[in-house]
Ligand SMILES: Cc1cc2nc3c(=O)[nH]c(=O)nc-3n(C[C@H](O)[C@H](O)[C@H](O)COP(=O)(O)OP(=O)(O)OC[C@H]3O[C@@H](n4cnc5c(N)ncnc54)[C@H](O)[C@@H]3O)c2cc1C
Ligand code: SF4
C-alpha cells in the first residue's frame with residue numbers, strides 16, 4: 001500500500017438550499033477542519049458548477065492535496081465529475097471520495113438542522129477514514145473483439161444488425177424461429193401510415209440475408225455466454241432442421257405433399273401449416289424445417305417420407321443436423337421482443353371457448369391481404385362476414401389485481417387501425433370500441449384515432465366489458481358507457497380482444513445466461529430508465545425494442561439504432577478501460593474453500609487447480625463485493641473497500657456519540 | 658348542476674369515514690366501469706357502481722341518499738372483475754352504515770303489511786334488519 005502523507009481537502013456543497021437549508025455547512029466545515037490530515041475545508045453554493053470545480057482544482061495544486069472529499073449529492077450524480085476534475089489537476093481520481101450529505105442527510109432530515117449537521121459531520125468523517133487507505137489506481141485495460149451478437153430477429157434485431165454491419169462490424173444475428181421478421185411480419189398494415197409490412201419490412205429482411213457482414217443463425221438459440229465486455233464467448237445452438245439448408249431452394253414442393261396439419265404459429269392458430277414448413281412466403285431464410293414433434297416419419301422412425309420423395313433437390317435428410325458453434329464478440333444486443341397473452345385467460349370473455357372471440361394478433365391475420373382469408377374479414381365459426389364487431393381494449397393490461405399492472409401501450413393505436421381496416425373491408429359494417437382511456441401519444445397518432453372516429457364512424461364507448469355470452473349465432477357483449485352512466489348491450493358478430501403483451505417466453509433463462517437483469521414484470525432492466533435506457537447493467541450488453549418494454553415500430557426502430565450506435569461506439573476503440581475497483585486475493589490467507597467462486601454472478605473467480613487459491617479475472621469482475629462478504633478467512637477483498645476501511649468507517653460513525 | 662370540487666371536499670369526512678370503515682383504496686379506482694358492466698342489478702340502480710365510487714372520490718355526501726347502496730346484493734361480481742381489487746360491495750356496506758348512523762332507517766318494520774310480516778322467513782327478516790336499520 002502506498003504511503004500517504006495525508007494532505008486532505010474537504011469541499012462541502014450547499015446544493016443551493018437543498019443541503020444548506022438543513023445542514024449548517026459552516027459548522028460542518030469548522031468541525032471537519034479539525035480532523036487529522038485535513039489541511040483544507042471549505043463550503044460553496046454549487047460545487048458541481050464550473051467555479052466550484054475550479055476551487056477543487058486550484059486547491060489541489062496550491063495546497064498539494066493528496067486526497068479530496070466532496071460532501072454533496074449521491075456519487076451516482078457527480079462522482080465522475082469530481083474525479084475528472086481532480087485528475088485534470090494531477091490527483092489520482094481514486095483519491096477522491098464523495099460523502100453523500102444530500103440524499104442521506106439533508107433530504108430525509110429536513111427541519112432537524114442540528115441532528116442533520118451532526119450526521120453530516122459523521123458521514124464526512126467516515127469518508128475521510130476510507131480515503132486514508134484508498135489506493136491510487138489505474139483503469140484496467142482489456143482488448144476488444146470488433147464483432148457484435150444480436151439476439152432476436154424481429155424488426156429491432158434486424159435494424160440493429162443492419163446498422164452495425166453497415167458500420168463495418170461483423171454481426172451474428174440469432175433468431176429462434178424459422179424466419180426473422182418477428183411480430184411485424186404478422187401485421188396487416190401498420191399505424192399510423194398504413195404501410196404494409198411486406199412493403200417496408202421485407203426489404204430489410206432481404207438486406208439482412210444479403211449483407212456480407214451479417215451471419216444469420218435462424219432456428220438457433222443461445223446456449224451459453226461467457227466472458228466480459230469486449231470479449232464475450234458465445235455458444236450458439238443451431239436446432240436440428242432435418243433438412244440440408246445448403247441444398248434446400250425454398251421451392252415448397254415438400255409442403256404441398258406433407259399430410260400433417262398443425263396450427264400455424266405465424267397465422268396465430270387461425271390457419272394450419274404442415275409438419276415441414278417455411279413460416280410465410282417472404283421468410284428469410286427461405287429454407288424448410290421439419291417440426292419433429294408432429295412429423296410422422298420423425299415420430300415413428302419410419303413411414304411417410306412423402307416430402308423427401310417430392311423434394312427436387314434431395315434436401316430432406318430426416319437426420320438430426322443440429323450443431324453448437326462458438327463465436328467471439330465484443331458487444332451483445334438483446335432484442336427478443338414480446339408475446340401476446342394467449343388463450344385460456346379471460347374466461348369472462350369466452351376467449352378460447354367461443355370461436356368468434358379473437359385476440360388482436362389473430363385479427364391482424366384476418367385483415368392481412370396475404371392472410372388465410374386473403375384479407376376478407378370472415379368469422380372463424382361459419383365464414384360469414386361480420387356486420388357488427390366489438391373491440392375491447394385493456395384486456396389484462398392496467399389490471400394489477402388479476403393480470404398486469406402496466407399499460408400495453410400499443411393497443412389503443414392498433415385497435416383504431418383494426419377498426420378502420422375492418423370498415424374498409426366491410427363498408428356497411430359497424431365497429432365499436434370499449435376503452436378506458438385513449439393513449440395516442442405519437443406523431444400523427446391522435447389524428448389517426450380522430451380519423452377512425454370521424455371518417456370510419458367507429459363508435460367509442462367509454463368503459464369496460466363485464467362479460468360476453470353466446471346467444472344463438474351472436475355474441476352478447478355486456479359493457480358500460482360511463483359517460484352516459486348506462487350499461488350497454490351489443491349483439492356482435494365478432495369480438496376482438498386487445499390482450500396484454502408480455503415479455504417473450506424464455507427471457508428469464510436467456511437473462512440468466514447473459515447475467516443481465518429483468519424488472520418485476522419480466523422486461524429487460526435498463527441501467528437507468530431515464531438516462532441509460534439502451535444499456536443493461538452488465539457492460540457491453542445493450543437492449544433494444546419491445547424486450548425492454550413494449551413499444552411500437554417507430555420507437556422500436558429508434559431504440560434499435562440507438563443500441564447499435566452504442567455498440568459501434570464501444571467497439572470503435574482498440575482497448576477498453578474498466579473500473580479498477582475489483583476483488584483481489586491474498587493468496588497467503590486464502591484456504592481455497594471456493595465460496596467466492598460459487599457466489600460470483602459474473603463468473604469472475606476461479607480456483608487455481610494446483611495452488612488451490614482463488615484467482616480473480618479483472619476483466620470479468622464488476623466490483624460488487626459479494627465474494628468479500630462471503631469469504632470466511634477475509635482473503636478476498638474489494639480494492640478501496642477493504643475490511644479495514646469499513647471498520648474504520650464504522651468507528652468514525654460511532655466515536656462522536 | 659355543477660359539482661363544486663375543493664380541497665375541503667376531497668379531504669371530507671366522507672372519504673375518511675368510508676376508507677376507515679371499508680378499508681378500500683377509494684382513489685385507486687380509475688373509473689373503468691367493469692363493476693357496472695358486470696353488475697346484475699345495475700338496471701335497478703340510480704347510480705352505477707362506478708358512479709358511486711366517483712361520488713365518494715369527490716366527497717359528494719349525496720351519495721348516502723342514493724338507491725344503489727340498498728339495491729346492491731353483495732353478490733361480489735364486481736369484486737371479482739375489478740382490475741384494482743376494490744370490493745365495491747364492501748364499499749356499499751360502508752355507505753349504508755354511514756346512512757344508518759344518521760339514524761335514518763331504510764326499512765320501517767311498522768310499515769310492512771302484517772300478512773307479509775307473518776309470511777317472511779325469520780332469517781330474511783333478521784338479515785334485512787341488519788342491512789337496512791341502525
Ligand atoms: C396485434 C398487434 C398489432 C400491431 N400493430 C402495429 C402497428 O400497426 N404499428 C406499429 O408501429 N406497431 C404495431 N405493433 C407493435 C409491433 O409489433 C412491435 O413494435 C414490434 O414487433 C416490436 O419488434 P421487436 O423486434 O422488438 O419484437 P418482436 O417483433 O417480438 O421480435 C422479437 C424476435 O425475437 C425472437 N426471439 C425471442 N426470444 C428469443 C430468444 N431467446 N432467442 C432468439 N430469438 C428470440 C422472436 O422469435 C422474434 O422473431 C402491433 C403489435 C400487435 C401485437
Ligand atoms: S454537487 Fe450535488 S449537491 Fe452540490 S450543487 Fe451539484 S448537485 Fe447539488
Ligand code: SF4
Nearest residue numbers: 248249251252254311
Ligand atoms: S422441397 Fe426440398 S428444396 Fe423445396 S422447400 Fe422443401 S426441402 Fe426445400
Ligand code: SF4
Nearest residue numbers: 397407408409411412
Ligand atoms: S394502450 Fe390503450 S388499450 Fe392498451 S393497455 Fe394501454 S390504455 Fe389499454
Ligand code: SF4
Nearest residue numbers: 686689690692707739
Ligand atoms: S371495476 Fe374497479 S376500478 Fe373499475 S370502475 Fe369499478 S371499482 Fe373502479
